[in-house]
Amino acid sequence: xxxxxxxxVHSPSLDGRSSERPVDRVGRPPGSDPGGVRLQAARAAxxxxxxxxxxxxxxxxxxxxxxxxxxxxxxxxxxxLPTYSGCPATGVIALxxxxxxxxxxxxxxxxxxxxxxxxxxxxMSEAAREKLRACGISPPGRASGxxxxxxxxxGVDCPRCGSGDTERISEFGSTACKAxxxxxxxxxxxxxxxxx
Amino acid sequence: MTPAxxxxxxxxxAAWLMRLGDATLILGCRMTxxxxxxxxxxxxxxxxxxxxxxxxxxxxxxxxxxxxxGGTRDETALAFRRAEPDYRNPLIVEQPNGNFADTMVRHxxxxxxxxxxxxRLVASSDMETAxxxxxxxxxxAYHLRHAGEWTIxxxxxxxxxxxKAQDALYDLWPYVPELFEADDLDREAxxxxxxxxxxxxRADFDAAVDAVLARATLKKPAELRGQRGGRSGRHSEHLGxxxxxxxxxxxxxxxxxx
Ligand SMILES: [Zn+2]
Numbered sequence: 001x002x003x004x005x006x007x008x009v010h011s012p013s014l015d016g017r018s019s020e021r022p023v024d025r026v027g028r029p030p031g032s033d034p035g036g037v038r039l040q041a042a043r044a045a046x047x048x049x050x051x052x053x054x055x056x057x058x059x060x061x062x063x064x065x066x067x068x069x070x071x072x073x074x075x076x077x078x079x080x081l082p083t084y085s086g087c088p089a090t091g092v093i094a095l096x097x098x099x100x101x102x103x104x105x106x107x108x109x110x111x112x113x114x115x116x117x118x119x120x121x122x123x124m125s126e127a128a129r130e131k132l133r134a135c136g137i138s139p140p141g142r143a144s145g146x147x148x149x150x151x152x153x154x155g156v157d158c159p160r161c162g163s164g165d166t167e168r169i170s171e172f173g174s175t176a177c178k179a180x181x182x183x184x185x186x187x188x189x190x191x192x193x194x195x196x
Numbered sequence: 197m198t199p200a201x202x203x204x205x206x207x208x209x210a211a212w213l214m215r216l217g218d219a220t221l222i223l224g225c226r227m228t229x230x231x232x233x234x235x236x237x238x239x240x241x242x243x244x245x246x247x248x249x250x251x252x253x254x255x256x257x258x259x260x261x262x263x264x265x266g267g268t269r270d271e272t273a274l275a276f277r278r279a280e281p282d283y284r285n286p287l288i289v290e291q292p293n294g295n296f297a298d299t300m301v302r303h304x305x306x307x308x309x310x311x312x313x314x315x316r317l318v319a320s321s322d323m324e325t326a327x328x329x330x331x332x333x334x335x336x337a338y339h340l341r342h343a344g345e346w347t348i349x350x351x352x353x354x355x356x357x358x359x360k361a362q363d364a365l366y367d368l369w370p371y372v373p374e375l376f377e378a379d380d381l382d383r384e385a386x387x388x389x390x391x392x393x394x395x396x397x398r399a400d401f402d403a404a405v406d407a408v409l410a411r412a413t414l415k416k417p418a419e420l421r422g423q424r425g426g427r428s429g430r431h432s433e434h435l436g437x438x439x440x441x442x443x444x445x446x447x448x449x450x451x452x453x454x
Pocket of ligand 1: 158159160161162163183184185186187188
């Protein structure tokens with residue numbers, strides 16, 4: 001992509017505010033959407049969007065896609081949860097959601113960046129972990145949360161050969177969500193999705 | 197007598213969030229100055245990530261402050277359209293990067309303050325603020341570990357790296373007391389359950405810093421009265437230069453877009 005979609009990030013549709021109250025939502029009696037068919041279609045469209053930094057995962061796999069609602073004018077409001085505060089992919093994901101929804105007949109969708117609940121790696125599906133491993137990225141550990149300041153790193157298995165004989169090279173890797181590791185058994189370097 | 201400065205925001209909750217966002221923005225700007233200049237490729241990426249986290253936190257803090265204010269300004273206006281006295285960051289974050297030890301010690305001191313701050317802010321009465329704090333606390337724990345590990349390597353390294361890390365501590369310690377001085381805004385924010393009183397963070401800060409300094413064989417400097425003023429809008433000469441770089445484009449070409 002030649003130019004970053006800064007325009008989209010700063011457009012009113014992505015302003016992070018939720019002043020308009022959505023009326024239709026999964027689990028709520030639908031008004032103009034019998035059976036919630038349109039809502040399901042909108043969700044399916046948004047769920048097609050891949051994470052630009054880990055294209056094997058959709059935003060649904062990652063647990064970034066949080067909520068979809070349709071207001072009384074038929075306008076879709078999608079709430080996504082940013083992974084890391086400064087994740088540069090957030091703007092691209094928002095643009096992708098708007099684009100995919102437009103393709104499926106939902107023009108003018110709005111995307112809101114939600115802060116609650118805070119995203120964590122616990123929101124990733126089991127299938128997502130397998131997809132990560134299959135593409136050479138070691139998935140995050142399951143025990144999200146605090147460890148002592150200088151406690152040894154939790155065990156990370158090599159996504160290529162499965163060996164547990166691995167070492168951390170840098171806590172900060174190719175993207176905000178990944179650390180840089182290497183395997184002492186097969187000698188291959190690999191990315192590890194940080195557990196947060 | 198120092199002249200009274202205009203309030204950062206008419207809403208105390210917004211002013212409190214903006215002050216925290218000012219700290220993360222200015223330190224984030226400082227970290228970006230390292231891009232392509234770090235000692236190794238891995239460290240260049242690490243410093244870029246630290247800066248990215250801080251600027252991302254800034255955006256979330258500013259955005260929430262603007263919502264609370266009523267939406268007359270947005271986070272872009274706060275970052276690009278305010279002058280030095282409007283910024284309320286503590287002086288430590290605007291201090292120059294210096295050498296690598298200066299930057300790592302500054303980051304250790306900041307992260308040892310910001311980590312317990314965010315951890316307490318998770319209990320904010322404002323759900324949105326609590327959500328931002330939850331994400332930021334996890335990020336800041338990585339910052340604390342990274343800066344701590346480097347401080348240990350430098351302090352417990354060669355004679356030269358030890359001397360540079362110790363000098364950095366002596367140079368930066370005068371900026372420590374300001375981090376923990378609560379003013380009326382802090383007390384009001386804490387009393388209402390919205391924010392955190394920074395004076396309650398000192399024990400956690402000392403525990404984290406003491407543990408690192410002991411392993412780094414570095415001496416903790418004596419606490420002097422110190423330098424202060426940034427949190428009430430009175431800054432060192434460095435902030436203007438940071439803002440000049442940060443704000444040039446938006447001021448020369450207002451509302452410029454890609
Ligand atoms: Zn291996």
